[in-house]
Amino acid sequence: MVTETKPPAVGIRSACKDYGSFTALRSVSFDISDNEFFTLLGPSGCGKTTLLRMIAGFEGITDGAIFLYGEEIENLPPDRRPVNTVFQNYSLFPHMDVAENVGFGLRMLGWTKGDIAARVKQMIALVKLEDFAHRRPAQLSGGQQQRVALARAMAPRPKVLLLDEPLSALDLKLRQNMREELKALQQETGITFIFVTHDQEEALSMSDRIAVMSAGEVQQIGSPEEIYEFPVNRFVADFIGDTNMLEAEVQQVGEGFVTCQIGDAQLTAVASQAVTQGQKGWLSIRPERLTIASDGLPATVEQTIYLGTDTQILARIEGGLNLRVRAQNDGARLAQGDCIFLNVADGAARFLVE
Amino acid sequence: MAAGIGGRTVSSAFAPIRLWLLLPSWVVIGFFLLIPVLLILVYSFLTKEFRGGVIWDFTLAAYDQFLFDRGLFGDDPPTIQWTYITIFVRSILQAAVATVLCLLIGFPTAWYIATRAARMRSIWLFLVTVPYWVNLLIRTVSMKFLIRENGPLNEFLLALGIIDSPLEIINTDIAVQLGLFYSYLPFMVLPIYAAVERYNFALSEAGADLYAGRWTIMREIVLPVVKPGIIAGCILVFVPSLGAFLAPDLLGGAKNFMIGSLIEEQFKGQAGNWPFGAASSMILLSMVLVVLFFYARGQAREQV
Numbered sequence A: 001m002v003t004e005t006k007p008p009a010v011g012i013r014s015a016c017k018d019y020g021s022f023t024a025l026r027s028v029s030f031d032i033s034d035n036e037f038f039t040l041l042g043p044s045g046c047g048k049t050t051l052l053r054m055i056a057g058f059e060g061i062t063d064g065a066i067f068l069y070g071e072e073i074e075n076l077p078p079d080r081r082p083v084n085t086v087f088q089n090y091s092l093f094p095h096m097d098v099a100e101n102v103g104f105g106l107r108m109l110g111w112t113k114g115d116i117a118a119r120v121k122q123m124i125a126l127v128k129l130e131d132f133a134h135r136r137p138a139q140l141s142g143g144q145q146q147r148v149a150l151a152r153a154m155a156p157r158p159k160v161l162l163l164d165e166p167l168s169a170l171d172l173k174l175r176q177n178m179r180e181e182l183k184a185l186q187q188e189t190g191i192t193f194i195f196v197t198h199d200q201e202e203a204l205s206m207s208d209r210i211a212v213m214s215a216g217e218v219q220q221i222g223s224p225e226e227i228y229e230f231p232v233n234r235f236v237a238d239f240i241g242d243t244n245m246l247e248a249e250v251q252q253v254g255e256g257f258v259t260c261q262i263g264d265a266q267l268t269a270v271a272s273q274a275v276t277q278g279q280k281g282w283l284s285i286r287p288e289r290l291t292i293a294s295d296g297l298p299a300t301v302e303q304t305i306y307l308g309t310d311t312q313i314l315a316r317i318e319g320g321l322n323l324r325v326r327a328q329n330d331g332a333r334l335a336q337g338d339c340i341f342l343n344v345a346d347g348a349a350r351f352l353v354e
Numbered sequence B: 001m002a003a004g005i006g007g008r009t010v011s012s013a014f015a016p017i018r019l020w021l022l023l024p025s026w027v028v029i030g031f032f033l034l035i036p037v038l039l040i041l042v043y044s045f046l047t048k049e050f051r052g053g054v055i056w057d058f059t060l061a062a063y064d065q066f067l068f069d070r071g072l073f074g075d076d077p078p079t080i081q082w083t084y085i086t087i088f089v090r091s092i093l094q095a096a097v098a099t100v101l102c103l104l105i106g107f108p109t110a111w112y113i114a115t116r117a118a119r120m121r122s123i124w125l126f127l128v129t130v131p132y133w134v135n136l137l138i139r140t141v142s143m144k145f146l147i148r149e150n151g152p153l154n155e156f157l158l159a160l161g162i163i164d165s166p167l168e169i170i171n172t173d174i175a176v177q178l179g180l181f182y183s184y185l186p187f188m189v190l191p192i193y194a195a196v197e198r199y200n201f202a203l204s205e206a207g208a209d210l211y212a213g214r215w216t217i218m219r220e221i222v223l224p225v226v227k228p229g230i231i232a233g234c235i236l237v238f239v240p241s242l243g244a245f246l247a248p249d250l251l252g253g254a255k256n257f258m259i260g261s262l263i264e265e266q267f268k269g270q271a272g273n274w275p276f277g278a279a280s281s282m283i284l285l286s287m288v289l290v291v292l293f294f295y296a297r298g299q300a301r302e303q304v
């Protein structure tokens, strides 16, 4: 039986990009579904912008294919691709006012004057810039320019909106506000967003799914929870959030779990893939999954750092390893040299390979 | 607004000594720009001395001579004197055509240079300016040599069989155009180069992203953004072309007289008429000022 399945909004098939002898992307493949808020996350230089520019059409593809709703687009010039970009430094046209900037794409698409005026008005209202419609970009604050860039890119009703670190030039407070606004805007308009950032907090708080990239390769794709709770390798666990990363060797292999030696203690951990006895790897334990309890791993307090809602405790376990623990501030104060017991929550320890 | 330092703007930090810092500029501008212009203005209202020079008697004779014909003995009823007005109009047209020519060739040149790798840019810029280390007179004379009837250009074309008889370029408007174009092309290339080099090509990408084709991007985004450079280039070519006398004299011959030659003659040798030359200069200057005034007003209006 043949069922009509909707093609993904964006399909990347073994996309490769070489700059001369340097490989910026090696065989990247994934699908992004309709209406998804999809984030490319990774450290500086991992190829996020390169991938985004390939989807927009500013960068040629060395090998592979890109599909937009089932249509192959990697050979189309940028002005023939129904995607729009919010550029990192906005790239607003300096000689046009806000309304002209927002209406530019519509004018290029041949909309009538009346339709353009109506759509521009609607978009400017959407990003709350009614009072600034006749200002030039140079007369706007960074946050206002960012909104103009957003309105300009969304005005032509693109099928997919590409955003390259659109919030990175804003200060912290504004960035947090804009996160919520962006997310709301995406849900309101139903446009598929591909969002590039190297800020993991931004990625976790906004995305439906995240692709974690490193050195031109996708390491893991999943929901924020999956990425955070079930990292597939050491890079992902290390890059997303804070974690205790301990060298470990597999002692016993069980059904979906392994036992490792940590210091003087034995720890049971979930393995992210099939492992064999004696295999070397890493144990990742998030600091907030360690609790101070009446029994468990014996440890001594080395240092406490007060962080407002909680305290970070550096605890030394037997065998000389240091673990970071996040404990909620509940009035009890620990001092250096105190003897405590650490409890590892069920499934909190993960055995990872490089 | 300048950024503040300790509650004061950067420029206000210099306020107490600003006058002294600016003094040298004021002296130089005043001495070498303002005073000569004032001198010319005064001379244009004086009476001519027969062996060059002036007599200190106020008169409007020079302006009258420029505009009106009163017959050989100066006692006929005045009619409009077309000779000088024609020279002025022809000069303006020549200068305008030269400016357009320089723009048509200068813009692609500047664009090409500005879009090379940084190292190649300085080499190209140097090459563009190399001929200008040679004196203008010598360059104009060599242009004359190049295009004369049995010069290299004609011989080359004849040898190739493209033409049967030598082209008569020398002593035509075309020769004057060639001379002006060759004299002032860098003044067009350099300011446009500076503007294009500063142009942020991400704006072109934004244009392409918003469905503009390459020519639309050029017309709607690039040209408006680099316009100040284009206008600066046009002014820098138009103004000296209008007053040029070497190219018209050497390449254009007697019938392609331009304002510059007219003025030059009044101050040369003993046959000259200083007040008339001064009056012609003032008329030329006021025309240039009118053009610049409208340009400045247009710019100011756009900056709102």
Ligand SMILES: Nc1ncnc2c1ncn2[C@@H]1O[C@H](COP(=O)(O)OP(=O)(O)OP(=O)(O)O)[C@@H](O)[C@H]1O
Binding pocket: A019, A022, A024, A042, A043, A044, A045, A046, A047, A048, A049, A050, A051, A198
């Ligand atoms: N035009 C180019 N020529 C050569 N190498 C390039 C070019 N553009 C990018 N690269 C290289 O490709 C790699 C990926 O670059 P890219 O701009 O995609 O990184 P990114 O993930 O966006 O980083 P960031 O977070 O710093 O913006 C980098 O190592 C960069 O040096």
Ligand SMILES: [Mg+2]
Binding pocket: A048, A049, A050
């Ligand atoms: Mg980038």
